[in-house]
Amino acid sequence: xxxxxxxxxxxxxxxxxxxxxxxxxxxxxxxxxxxxxxxxxxxxxxxxxxxxxxxxxxxxxxxxxxxxxxxxxxxxxxxxxxxxx
Numbered sequence: 623x624x625x626x627x628x629x630x631x632x633x634x635x636x637x638x639x640x641x642x643x644x645x646x647x648x649x650x651x652x653x654x655x656x657x658x659x660x661x662x663x664x665x666x667x668x669x670x671x672x673x674x675x676x677x678x679x680x681x682x683x684x685x686x687x688x689x690x691x692x693x694x695x696x697x698x699x700x701x702x703x704x705x706x707x
Contacts, residue, residue, distance in 0.1 A: 623704050624643045624703045626699055626704075635685055635686050636686070639682045639683070639684065641703065641707060643680065645679060649677040651663045651667070661705075662706035665706065670690070671687050671695055672685070673685045673686055682703070684699055
C-alpha cells in the first residue's frame with residue numbers, strides 16, 4: 623500500500639507524485655489501451671482526463687488532458703497508488 627504525495631511541476635498539465643515505495647520497473651503509457659496490463663495505470667486512465675502516465679524509481683508523473691480538473695485526478699491517483707503500488 624503506497625502513499626503518493628503530489629507536487630507541482632513546471633508543466634501546468636503534469637503533477638509529480640512521490641511514492642514511499644520504489645516501483646519494480648518503469649512505466650510509460652500514452653493511452654488507456656497501452657496501460658491495459660498495468661492495474662495502477664489502467665485505474666488512473668479510467669478516472670478520465672488523463673493523457674499520460676509515467677513512472678520510475680519512487681515517483682509517477684501524471685499528465686492531464688489540457689483543461690481537465692485536477693481534483694478528481696489527484697484523489698484518484700492517490701487511491702490507485704494505495705491499492706496497486
